[in-house]
Amino acid sequence: MEPLDHASALEGCARGDRASLRRLYEHEAGFLLAVALRIVRRRDVAADVLHDAFLDIWMRAETFDRRRGAGRAWITTIVRHRALKHVRAAGRETDLDAALGAEIADDTPDPFAALATSQDGARLHGCLAQLDADRRQVILLAYVDGLSQSEIAERLGTPLGTVKAWVRRSLIALKDCLS
Amino acid sequence: MIPSEPEDRDVLAGEYVLGLLDTAAMAEVEQALALDADLARRVAFWEERLLPASAAFGTAEVDPTQWARIERDLATRRQAVGRTTISPPSRPRYGAVRAAWRSPALWRATTALATAAAILLAILPSRLSAPAESPTRYFAILQSRDAAGQESGPGWLIQIARNGTVRSLPLAEVRPGTGRSLQLWTLWDQARGPVSLGVLPPGGAIHLPPERLETIGDGQLFEITLEPEAGSPIGRPTGRILFIGRAKGAATQTL
Numbered sequence: 001m002e003p004l005d006h007a008s009a010l011e012g013c014a015r016g017d018r019a020s021l022r023r024l025y026e027h028e029a030g031f032l033l034a035v036a037l038r039i040v041r042r043r044d045v046a047a048d049v050l051h052d053a054f055l056d057i058w059m060r061a062e063t064f065d066r067r068r069g070a071g072r073a074w075i076t077t078i079v080r081h082r083a084l085k086h087v088r089a090a091g092r093e094t095d096l097d098a099a100l101g102a103e104i105a106d107d108t109p110d111p112f113a114a115l116a117t118s119q120d121g122a123r124l125h126g127c128l129a130q131l132d133a134d135r136r137q138v139i140l141l142a143y144v145d146g147l148s149q150s151e152i153a154e155r156l157g158t159p160l161g162t163v164k165a166w167v168r169r170s171l172i173a174l175k176d177c178l179s
Numbered sequence: 180m181i182p183s184e185p186e187d188r189d190v191l192a193g194e195y196v197l198g199l200l201d202t203a204a205m206a207e208v209e210q211a212l213a214l215d216a217d218l219a220r221r222v223a224f225w226e227e228r229l230l231p232a233s234a235a236f237g238t239a240e241v242d243p244t245q246w247a248r249i250e251r252d253l254a255t256r257r258q259a260v261g262r263t264t265i266s267p268p269s270r271p272r273y274g275a276v277r278a279a280w281r282s283p284a285l286w287r288a289t290t291a292l293a294t295a296a297a298i299l300l301a302i303l304p305s306r307l308s309a310p311a312e313s314p315t316r317y318f319a320i321l322q323s324r325d326a327a328g329q330e331s332g333p334g335w336l337i338q339i340a341r342n343g344t345v346r347s348l349p350l351a352e353v354r355p356g357t358g359r360s361l362q363l364w365t366l367w368d369q370a371r372g373p374v375s376l377g378v379l380p381p382g383g384a385i386h387l388p389p390e391r392l393e394t395i396g397d398g399q400l401f402e403i404t405l406e407p408e409a410g411s412p413i414g415r416p417t418g419r420i421l422f423i424g425r426a427k428g429a430a431t432q433t434l
Contacts, residue, residue, distance in 0.1 A: 030238030069223030
């Protein structure tokens with residue numbers, strides 16, 4: 001597949017060019033579905049998230065501004081927010097364990113390990129590696145798995161206030177390292 | 180409350196991107212992003228730098244029928260939007276507050292309202308109850324915007340005369356409430372952010388100094404926000420946007 005110019009495709013969407021949306025879909029649907037699946041943990045729900053996210057992308061493309069950020073990050077944010085909205089609304093605590101067992105229990109890659117081998121991930125991996133393991137995990141559980149701060153506190157057996165402090169310090173350290 | 184310290188703003192932007200904010204805080208950031216280019220850049224920083232953590236997993240297998248579903252629903256969404264110009268309240272609810280200052284949709288909506296503007300012009304002289312001592316340089320029709328950031332039709336007409344007199348005419352019912360006021364802002368420089376043109380006096384006019392008038396151009400954005408009675412204490416909008424729209428240069432011929 002030819003490389004995709006995400007910004008131009010989004011600008012096409014803003015003009016109402018459906019072929020532009022189709023190009024984005026063909027290049028990114030598999031990736032975006034994986035992002036959604038990791039958060040919502042159910043294939044049927046992830047498919048709905050992807051569906052709604054592409055309608056969002058179509059409707060909101062006109063608010064995309066290439067001077068403010070990259071197109072691929074922009075569409076990924078839309079998918080993540082859709083997925084997060086779903087898990088927050090559904091009160092995930094109740095069905096998380098069952099869903100985990102059913103769908104992706106055994107083949108969930110460790111994001112930190114996956115970063116080490118990914119082409120674009122070296123820098124982020126290097127900066128995350130400078131954080132203590134607990135603090136690194138807080139960031140990844142939030143970003144990759146879409147857990148809330150109270151869910152993270154429960155998962156790690158750490159007081160909520162501590163999790164909040166870790167988030168803040170980790171973000172400050174990461175900002176410095178990634179800038 | 181959006182913080183002003185750079186470090187706090189980075190943390191807020193990071194928490195927003197990580198998805199750690201509660202619903203109210205998230206909505207507040209979404210709304211701020213439309214006006215706050217600095218915050219938008221900080222959000223984009225995290226979106227881009229964290230992206231490899233998402234990308235590291237590769238892809239999932241997509242149901243081959245999924246695109247057909249999306250395409251089917253696209254058709255209905257666009258039709259719904261198409262109806263908007265005729266019947267503003269039917270606009271579908273979408274939280275696209277972000278970057279509204281630069282939204283081409285807003286621009287299109289404003290343009291599409293040219294007909295409405297023509298009708299309004301006919302009633303303007305009597306409603307504004309002011310002698311046409313100075314020709315109009317710009318008009319701006321501001322769209323009403325509800326708490327969810329949805330636009331619901333023309334809400335305010337702004338007329339800027341060549342001598343700097345700014346008159347405003349409400350087209351929708353609005354009650355700011357006790358101890359609150361409506362403040363008019365414009366944006367000519369993204370980096371600087373919105374600049375106050377003053378608190379809207381009920382039925383009165385604002386007078387702009389010539390140097391400020393010179394900064395107004397075709398397509399420039401105007402908005403009215405809900406503020407404390409004396410206006411925003413910090414020189415930037417603090418309340419939500421009630422009306423938003425772009426300036427359009429007045430035609431030179433007389434009607």
